[in-house]
Amino acid sequence: MRTRFAPSPNGALHLGHAYAALRAHDLARQMSGAFLLRIEDIDGVRSRPDLVEAIFADLRWLGLHWDGEVLFQSTRLAAYEAALADLRARGLLYPCFCTRSQIATAGAQPGPEGLVYPGTCRALGEDERARRMADEPHAWRLDMAAAKAQAGALSWHDQEAGEQAARPDHFGDVVLARKDAPASYHLAVTLDDAHQQISHVVRGADLFAATHVHRLLQALFDLPVPIYHHHRLLAGADGRKLAKSEGAAALASLREAGADGPALLENLRKAMLPSGISWGEPSYSRP
Ligand code: GLU
Numbered sequence: 001m002r003t004r005f006a007p008s009p010n011g012a013l014h015l016g017h018a019y020a021a022l023r024a025h026d027l028a029r030q031m032s033g034a035f036l037l038r039i040e041d042i043d044g045v046r047s048r049p050d051l052v053e054a055i056f057a058d059l060r061w062l063g064l065h066w067d068g069e070v071l072f073q074s075t076r077l078a079a080y081e082a083a084l085a086d087l088r089a090r091g092l093l094y095p096c097f098c099t100r101s102q103i104a105t106a107g108a109q110p111g112p113e114g115l116v117y118p119g120t121c122r123a124l125g126e127d128e129r130a131r132r133m134a135d136e137p138h139a140w141r142l143d144m145a146a147a148k149a150q151a152g153a154l155s156w157h158d159q160e161a162g163e164q165a166a167r168p169d170h171f172g173d174v175v176l177a178r179k180d181a182p183a184s185y186h187l188a189v190t191l192d193d194a195h196q197q198i199s200h201v202v203r204g205a206d207l208f209a210a211t212h213v214h215r216l217l218q219a220l221f222d223l224p225v226p227i228y229h230h231h232r233l234l235a236g237a238d239g240r241k242l243a244k245s246e247g248a249a250a251l252a253s254l255r256e257a258g259a260d261g262p263a264l265l266e267n268l269r270k271a272m273l274p275s276g277i278s279w280g281e282p283s284y285s286r287p
Contacts, residue, residue, distance in 0.1 A: 001033030003200045005059075005066070006189065008040040009051035013058045014249040015277055016204065016234040016242040019268050023231050024202035025064050026269070036196055037066040042073045042080075042181050042188060058251040061261035071196060073188050080183035083191055083221060084140060084176060092147050092220070093176065095129055095138040096121040112209040116172035117141060140177040144169055151219035156211060159200075159229040168216040170209075190214045194223040205230045205280075206241060233280035234273065241280050249277065 003024040007017055028035035039055065041047040059066065087093045098106070098120055108115035122143060124132075132138070147168075154166035168174075176187045183191075193201055193214075201211075208230040218225050233241045234249075242249050255261065264274070273279070 001028065001031045001199050002036060002197055003028040003033065003202050004036040004038050004193070004196060004198050005064075006038040006040050006192075006203075007055055008043065008046075009048055009055060010043060010046035012051065012250040012252050013055055014234075014242045014251060015268070015274070016249070018058075018062055018251055018265065019234055020202070020204055020231065021059065021062070021064050022265055022268055023229070024200075025066075027200060027202055027229065028067075033199070034067040035065075036068060036071070036198070038071045038073065038192060038196065040073050040185070040188065042077070042183060045180055047074075054252050058255060061251070061255045062265045063262040064265070071192065073183075073192065076188070076192060076195070077182050079191055079195065080177075080187060083187065084183070087142070087176070087220065088140070090150075092143050092150070093140045094122055094124075094143060094173075095133055096141045096173075096175070097132055097136045097138050111172060112170055112212075116170075117174075119173060122173065137179045139175045139179045141173040142176050144171070144173050147216060147220060151216055154215050154219050156215045156225060157227055158208070158211070159227060161208070161230065164211070166212045166215040168212045171213050174213055186210060186213045186217060190217040190223065191221070193226060194218070194221075197224075198226050200229060201226045202229045202231065204233050204241075206233060235278045235280040237276045237278075239278065239280075242277075 005021040005024050007013060025035045027033075037059070039052055041052065084093065096117070102120070103115055103117060106118045106120055108118045110116070121141070156164050156166060158164060174186055175184045178184055211228055215225065236242050236249065254264065267273070
């Protein structure tokens, strides 16, 4: 039995992260399992080494101890590339040259994570692809219809929301390798949860919908399927989920102001929130 906390070092951790880490930690400890830490640092533009140090300091201050070595996604690039090569060889990936504004003006409809790609580059011929790949930045997208046809009907289980039929098609042709990063969140997180043998994925309800895509990727790579637990989110005074930009709830500010980390954690454990913080709607965003 293994859980993990997988923060991205692109902003200061806040109370919502403390809650996510606590839920993953406590579930592991209750079941005599392991609680692992993974640093999701492949976003070269936004990841910052000082924020990695701050994550370690925040967790230590809270009194949350992880087991084993920390896994840095930046050490896993060869695994991501091998997985992409596998999908490419199976005809399930295509290069996409579109910019955000081209996608917006191509009549794309809103989806679970921004606009659903209208498939423009899926239709390009081999010659045009080869020519443009030589000198244009490109992402790699999954051909969703072809991938779904290979994988067949899939389901996954959430400990709060119950059995879910996987509906990745609502996401359209998702990006698996970005123009500016070697793997997208969906690809890296799916491969790494399997690599770390995570049996229970505990994370916020804002990532509930993404699990439909992760389930499809598990099927394509023949990976084990963890049990999922999407917990409720913490909201700020405006009722919206906490964002990394909100300094007030930043753990580093509380830590530096001399607040008692383990006491704060104990309150969160008892569902007691500091003033100005509330529970977000326990909504599972359906795709
Ligand atoms: N790295 C992601 C984040 O910071 C979380 C990934 C996950 O738990 O699946 O939001």
